Amino acid sequence: MKLETRKDEIISTAAKLFKDKGYSAVTMRDLATAMGMKAASLYNHIASKQDILKNIIISIAETFTEGMTEIINSETSNISKLKKIVSLHVNITAQNTNGMASLNNDWMHLEDQLDYYLRLRNEYETNFLTIIKNGIHASEIKSTNPEIVMFSMLTTLRSLYLWIPKKEDLDANDLAESLSEVLIEGINK
Amino acid sequence: MKLETRKDEIISTAAKLFKDKGYSAVTMRDLATAMGMKAASLYNHIASKQDILKNIIISIAETFTEGMTEIINSETSNISKLKKIVSLHVNITAQNTNGMASLNNDWMHLEDQLDYYLRLRNEYETNFLTIIKNGIHASEIKSTNPEIVMFSMLTTLRSLYLWIPKKEDLDANDLAESLSEVLIEGINK
DNA sequence: GTCTATAACACGATAGAC
DNA sequence: GTCTATCGTGTTATAGAC
Numbered sequence: 091m092k093l094e095t096r097k098d099e100i101i102s103t104a105a106k107l108f109k110d111k112g113y114s115a116v117t118m119r120d121l122a123t124a125m126g127m128k129a130a131s132l133y134n135h136i137a138s139k140q141d142i143l144k145n146i147i148i149s150i151a152e153t154f155t156e157g158m159t160e161i162i163n164s165e166t167s168n169i170s171k172l173k174k175i176v177s178l179h180v181n182i183t184a185q186n187t188n189g190m191a192s193l194n195n196d197w198m199h200l201e202d203q204l205d206y207y208l209r210l211r212n213e214y215e216t217n218f219l220t221i222i223k224n225g226i227h228a229s230e231i232k233s234t235n236p237e238i239v240m241f242s243m244l245t246t247l248r249s250l251y252l253w254i255p256k257k258e259d260l261d262a263n264d265l266a267e268s269l270s271e272v273l274i275e276g277i278n279k
Numbered sequence: 280m281k282l283e284t285r286k287d288e289i290i291s292t293a294a295k296l297f298k299d300k301g302y303s304a305v306t307m308r309d310l311a312t313a314m315g316m317k318a319a320s321l322y323n324h325i326a327s328k329q330d331i332l333k334n335i336i337i338s339i340a341e342t343f344t345e346g347m348t349e350i351i352n353s354e355t356s357n358i359s360k361l362k363k364i365v366s367l368h369v370n371i372t373a374q375n376t377n378g379m380a381s382l383n384n385d386w387m388h389l390e391d392q393l394d395y396y397l398r399l400r401n402e403y404e405t406n407f408l409t410i411i412k413n414g415i416h417a418s419e420i421k422s423t424n425p426e427i428v429m430f431s432m433l434t435t436l437r438s439l440y441l442w443i444p445k446k447e448d449l450d451a452n453d454l455a456e457s458l459s460e461v462l463i464e465g466i467n468k
Numbered sequence: 469g470t471c472t473a474t475a476a477c478a479c480g481a482t483a484g485a486c
Numbered sequence: 487g488t489c490t491a492t493c494g495t496g497t498t499a500t501a502g503a504c
Contacts, residue, residue, distance in 0.1 A: 096469085111387060114303035118498060131470045133499065169467065195384060198300060232468050235457055241442050242435045242461050249434035257426075268424055272431050276465025278358065279421045285487085307480060319482080320488045328480065471504075479496070486489075 097135045100125060102188070104142045109191035109251075113143055113199050144203050146192045151210045153182055158217050168225030172243070173270045175218065179247035180266040183254050190251035218244065243273050286324045289314060291377070293331045298380035298440075302332055302388050333392050335381045340399045342371055347406050357414030361432070362459045364407065368436035369455040372443050379440035407433065432462050 094102075103124050107116045118139055122129040136142055157178040161171050183190050200207055219240050225231035231239070246269070257265065283291075292313050296305045307328055311318040325331055346367040350360050372379050389396055408429050414420035420428070435458070446454065 112301055112303055112384070114301055115388065117496080119496090127469090128471060129498085130472080130500080134469055139498070195301070199304065229468060231466050232464075234461055234466065237446075238454075238457050238461055239466050241438075242458065245435050245438035245441075246431045249430075249438070252434075253430050265427075268427050269431065272423055272427055272465075274465055274467050275421075276461075276463055276467070277420050277423065277428050278463050278465070279418060306478075308478085316487090317489060318480085319490080322481070323487055469504105471502100473501085473503100475498105475500075477497080477499105480494100482493080483491090484489100485491105486487105 095135075100132060100135055101142055101145050105146050105186075105188035105192055108143075108146070108196060109188045113192065113196035140199075140201055143192065143196060143199060146189045147197055147200060147207060148203055150182065150186060150189050150193050151207055154178070154214055155210050157182070158214055162217050162221065167230055168221050168228060169230045169274065171221045172225070172274065173266075175221075175243075176247065176270045176273065177263075177266040179250055180254075180262050180269065183250040184262045187251050187255050190248075194248050194251065215240070215244070246273065284324075289321060289324055290331055290334050294335050294375075294377035294381055297332075297335070297385060298377045302381065302385035329388075329390055332381065332385060332388060335378045336386055336389060336396060337392055339371065339375060339378050339382050340396055343367070343403055344399050346371070347403055351406050351410065356419055357410050357417060358419050358463065360410045361414070361463065362455075364410075364432075365436065365459045365462065366452075366455040368439055369443075369451050369458065372439040373451045376440050376444050379437075383437050383440065404429070404433070435462065 100121070104116070104121050107120055107124060118129040118132060121142075122132055125132070136145075158175070161174045161178065164171065164174070166174075197207055197211075198204070219236060222231060222236045222239050226233055226236060254265070289310070293305070293310050296309060296313060307318045307321060310331075311321055314321070325334075347364070350363045350367065353360065353363070355363075386396055386400075387393070408425060411420060411425045411428050415422055415425060443454070
């Protein structure tokens with residue numbers, strides 16, 4: 091375990107505030123108050139408000155990219171790859187619930203890193219869609235519209251941050267399993 | 280068809296801007312520029328920035344409430360009620376794509392109307408969950424965790440605004456049908 | 469590393485001419 | 487109904503004392 095620096099504290103406190111009101115509505119004074127200091131003091135640890143957002147979003151986006159790379163390179167069925175994607179989202183979200191809110195809702199306020207973020211996101215979605223298409227081709231997955239399948243799965247997974255903090259009693263692995271079941275097998279009896 | 284007043288124009292232009300950057304990041308000067316006028320002139324038509332947000336969100340929320348009331352009072356199977364909910368979301372989103380973004384992302388910036396909005400949302404989710412629980416009890420729906428089922432369906436439906444504008448070629452009824460299929464029957468072959 | 473003070477500017481909203 | 491001008495306040499960020 092690495093020790094949490096003052097900068098890390100500021101970033102995770104900011105993530106919590108950003109989750110509740112969004113990046114634009116949170117002021118440096120709000121953040122300073124939550125940290126128990128004055129706004130000017132924040133600048134001894136971070137370069138700018140923008141710098142905080144970048145730190146929150148980019149590290150999570152890169153974690154998703156690494157996870158997806160592992161999944162596409164794994165030798166297993168496409169259905170099993172989809173289940174691994176569900177686990178990837180559940181685990182990352184469980185570890186950084188507040189940061190996921192910024193990633194979902196405030197990515198457009200990235201400035202210098204916006205293009206980089208969009209490239210990562212686009213690659214991720216392309217890989218996701220490829221797995222679904224391969225699954226349909228291999229007759230593992232019903233021959234439905236692959237875009238609708240990805241949209242349905244991905245939006246559910248992206249919204250996990252709203253739901254996971256309320257379900258602390260539920261183990262991450264249990265949640266990933268139940269969610270996989272609902273997303274893949276459907277609900278009809 | 281009622282004629283679109285200047286106030287309506289301002290509200291729908293605002294909704295488009297709010298969709299892209301969020302309520303807090305859009306200034307009255309941005310909105311005025313998009314309308315081809317000066318910021319001060321906006322105030323001849325609307326009372327405040329807050330007033331615009333209220334107009335966007337509350338009318339949509341009330342439309343959802345009306346639709347849900349009709350659905351729970353209809354005499355049909357619970358699976359069929361879920362399909363009607365999917366259609367309700369697809370139709371409302373198709374008619375007001377930009378407004379749905381504000382409803383999803385900027386509801387917390389409602390001030391006077393926040394409690395009212397939250398009450399409507401809570402009632403909606405309670406009714407949704409009741410349908411799922413009734414469906415499980417009537418053996419129409421698999422005996423899974425009803426909260427997970429609602430979460431999965433509702434987050435997909437709430438994210439439709441991100442997806443519908445890209446799929447203008449797809450008819451609203453076709454989309455509702457395909458989406459119902461994926462959400463209810465699953466994707467496993 | 470935190471503070472006070474403040475620069476430099478953007479914000480929502482109003483007053484009053486036309 | 488739109489404009490110019492502006493008020494009062496809030497914003498990010500910096501300078502410099504301690």
